[in-house]
Amino acid sequence: KRLDGKTCIVTGGGNGIGKATCLRLADEGARVAVTDIDEGDAKSVCKEITAQGGTADSWPLDVADADTVRQVFDAAADRFGQIDVVVNNAGISGVNRPTHEISEEEWRKVIDINVNGVFYCTKAAIPHLKKANGGSIVNLSSIYGLVGAPDLPPYHASKGAVRLMSKTDALLYAREGIRVNSVHPGFIWTPLVEGLAKSSEEGVEAFRKGLDDLHPIGHVGEPEDIAAGIAYLASDDAKFVTGSELVIDGGYTAR
Ligand code: NAD
Structure with missing residues (x-):
């Protein structure tokens, strides 16, 4: 299989795109370190993988906590012998109000998780990827x-x-064989987007229809659509791909 012998660590792996990614990477032969701020969700994804004959372990991890990030990356490397692939997936949508109505604390929370979290995880991962003579960060x-x-x-x-x-x-x-790429999903129906739908004034169904219409393909995407792209970037099929942007958006940004 494409990811046989590789160890992948996924943040926010308990739900949505992260969960679909953990399952897909395991299906492609990888050993998967499932991490999530919600320990129960990470555990249940891990159980699903092992029930299907895959190899996985789980850790509770808040990506905004730099010390714990380092500890968990070291523990995962110890557990599986190495780290080859990092999927920086954990993220929140944050507050949905105009800029002038957002508090400094609300702003900082999104940056802490979505930006600083990627920094902490990348920093913690690099020594392990170097030790493995290269790898892939998505x-x-x-x-x-x-x-x-x-x-x-x-x-x-x-x-x-x-x-x-x-x-x-x-x-x-x-030059050290570490490839780094970004993935750009259109709207994907996950707990994150369902949360936005629930807090919208028009109601969940109308909100979803509105989102569907934003995509030239006619509907929002599924977590598996993104997991497939991530698995490609993780694998040696993408050995010449670095610094690129993989857009998986049903045509949203084509206009
Ligand atoms: P989701 O809310 O469905 O799942 C996110 C997971 O991350 C959850 O399991 C949650 O517990 C976990 N998480 C939240 N905060 C965390 C933290 N501080 N540390 C560790 N884990 C944490 O989200 P999703 O829709 O699957 O999104 C995953 C990623 O994809 C995010 O970075 C998001 O911004 C991005 N994305 C999503 C969409 C979409 O439409 N769903 C579109 C573009 C990009």
Whole structure:
């Protein structure tokens, strides 16, 4: 299989895109370190993988906590012998209000998780990837890291940052065999987007229909659509791919 012998660590692996990614990576032969701020969700994904004959272990991890990030990355490397692939997936949508109505604390929370979390995990991972003579880092940005929209100001800021952090790290570590790419999903029906739908004024069904219509393909995506792209970037099929942006958005940004 494409990821036989590889160890992958996924943040926010308990739900949505992260969960689909853990399952897909395991299905492709990888050993998977499932991490999530919600320990129960991480455990249950881990159980699902092992029930299907795969290899996985789980750790509770808040990516905004640099010390714990280091400890968990070291523990995962100890447990599986190495780390080859890092999927920086954990992220929150944050507050959905106009910029001038957002508190400094609300702004900082999104940056702490979506931006600083990627930094802490990348920093913790690099020594392990170097030890493995290379590897792949996949960072979850968004269509909101490529184009604007009149909503979620701190989220846009965070995903724009992740897009360029990926390119800088791609350049810094290219000669060491460490590839770094960003993935840019359109709207994917996950607990994150369901949360936005529930807090919308128009109701969940109308909100979903509105989202469907934003995508030229006619509907929102599924977590598995993104997991497939992540598995490609993780694998040696993408051995010449670094510093790139994989847009998986049903045509959202094509217009
Ligand atoms: P989700 O909310 O469905 O799942 C996110 C997971 O991350 C949850 O299991 C949650 O417990 C975990 N998490 C939250 N805060 C954390 C923290 N501080 N540390 C560790 N784990 C934490 O989200 P999703 O829709 O699957 O999104 C995953 C990633 O994809 C995010 O980075 C998101 O910004 C990005 N993305 C999502 C969409 C979409 O439409 N769903 C579109 C573009 C990009």
